[in-house]
Amino acid sequence: MPELNGRDTTMDDPLNIETDLETQSLLLAAANHDTEALRNLLRTTSANDPAIVMSDGQIDGLENGHTNGAHAEAGDERKKELEAAARTVELLFQNGAIWNDLDKNNETPGCIAHRLGLKELYDMVVKAGVRAELLLNRLDEYQMLGDDDESEAEEDFEILEDPQETSIIDIEASDVNSAGYLASDLTFTADRLLDADKNGVMMAWETDIMRRTADRLLPAPSLRVLNIGHGMGIIDGIFQSKSPSAHHIVEAHPAVLERMRRDGWYDKPGVVVHEGKWQDVVPKLVQEDTMFDAIYFDTFAEDYKALKEFFSEYVIGLLDPSGGxxxxxxxxxxxxxxxxxxxxxxxxLMEAGLETEWEEVRVPNLDEAGEWAGVRRRYWALDTYKLPTCKFIG
Ligand SMILES: C[S@@+](CC[C@H](N)C(=O)[O-])C[C@H]1O[C@@H](n2cnc3c(N)ncnc32)[C@H](O)[C@@H]1O
Structure with missing residues (x-):
């Protein structure tokens, strides 16, 4: 919600009534520790939307947890009340509520929990604070390294010299960017998809990783799957073989879309192709309440911020917590x-409410196998791939 000349425009602008109602509903659900209603509301309303923050939704939730608990006659009831308050606070933090935000009395959630002697809740706030500060520090480091003007040869050398250090820094420092890539010509061969600069967009050696990923995401037939980034269609082919009841694919590159049309993807059972960038497509799917049992994200020439935006902002609105x-x-x-x-x-991912299981997948020696011949940049140098599968916490 915009702030004009330092004023909160939420309360006195009649056009903001809808947001205000959403904020009030969110506050009410938090105060009642109604996590189911809260989860639903958080699909469309952010816990760190300025309107919510100014109304101190998470603080109200905390305070109410205490008040109800303090008045409970039986210790059991108080314990249950505290547990419900903890679940509420956890959900709010997972959805971006600010751990050190101030209420109208200049108190943070931590101050209130401490003042009221709610040790469990106070500890949760401290942990959220530590996590936030750690992440901020890491992000500062990324910024510094990303700004470094290394030559491409030096980057390649660094990756090969110390493969364990392959990281999002290498992705960010690469000279490939999303707009440039989406406007570039592509070359398709049987075992690779290259952009105009011979960067590997997708390669057949990843098939085993795609198969194991698909097996984890779609363990049974008749599930609903969303795939972001078609590439060579490897994972989409495996998803199709699992007879999903709905199979949505988001793809932005015109050449990939043309090939999908030629290969009959638009007519395959359950397939809905969304042409365009996920940044434009996905908000509409959320708005239409389209839900999935499985979601896979694999794009190209995008940095870590894009992946994080996807799972922090959209997965909660797209993934059915009771699906699968x-x-x-x-x-x-x-x-x-x-x-x-x-x-x-x-x-x-945890901040976004997702817990992750990692499976180790062996990657063969790609150099020995000659996989990189004709490819500008070796984008993989490790002998193990750590395959993530995430589910909503609890
Ligand atoms: C690495 S490939 C995906 C490979 C795929 N998993 C497979 O099994 O073949 C990345 C794909 O994402 C597409 N892409 C890149 N940026 C995108 C965006 N912002 N929105 C949608 N698709 C995007 C690329 O055009 C490319 O087709």
Whole structure:
């Protein structure tokens, strides 16, 4: 919600009534510790939307948890009340509520929890604070390294010299950018898809990774899957073989779309092709309430911020928490090119309400196999791929 001349425009602008109602509903759900209603509301309303922050939704939730608990006659009831308050606070933090925001009395959630003697809740706020500060520090480091004007040869050398350090820095420092890539010509061969500069967009050696990913995301037939980034269509082919009841594909490159049309993808069972960047397509899917049991994200020439935006902002609105095989919960996966930065992603995923399981997949010696011949940049140098599968926490 915009602030004009330092004023909060939420309350006195009649056009903002809808947001205000959403804010009030969110506050009410938090105060009642109604996590189901809260989760639904958070699909369309951010916990760190300025309107919410100014109304101190998470603080109200905390305070109410205490008040109800303090008045509860039986210790049991108080314990239950505190547990419900903890779940509410956790959900709000997972959805971006600010750990050190101030209420009208200049108190943070931590101050209030401490003042009221709610140790469990106070500890949760401290942990959220530590996580936030750690992440900010890491992001500062990325910025510094990303600004470094290394030559491409030096980058390649660095990756090969110390493969364990392959990380999002290497992706960010590369000279490929999304707009340039989407406007570039592509070359398709049987075992690779290259952009105009001979960068590998997708390569057949990743098939085993795609198969294991698909097996984890779609463990049964008749599930609903969303795939972001068609590439060579490897994972989409495997998804199709699992007879999904709905199979949505988002693809932005005109040449990939043309090939999909030629290969009959538009007519395959359950397939809906969304032409365009996921940044334009996905908000519409959320608005239309389209839900999935499985989501896979694998784009090209985008940095870590894009992946993080996707899972922090949109997965909660797209993934059915009760979906999946026998209602055991929807699953989210992504191509993990992050190497040494796995812990940071895991924390970010946790902040987004997702817990992650990692499976180790052996990668054959790609140099020996001659995989990189004719490819400008070796984008993979590790002998193990850590395959992530995420589900909503709890
Ligand atoms: C690495 S490939 C995907 C490979 C795929 N997983 C497979 O199994 O073949 C990345 C794909 O994402 C597409 N892409 C890149 N940026 C995109 C965006 N912002 N929105 C949608 N698709 C995008 C690229 O055109 C490319 O087709």
């Amino acid at each position: 095989k026998e209602g055991e919960g929807g699953r989210f996966g992504f191509f993990n090119g992050l190497g040494a930065d796995r812990q940071v992603v895991e924390i970010d």
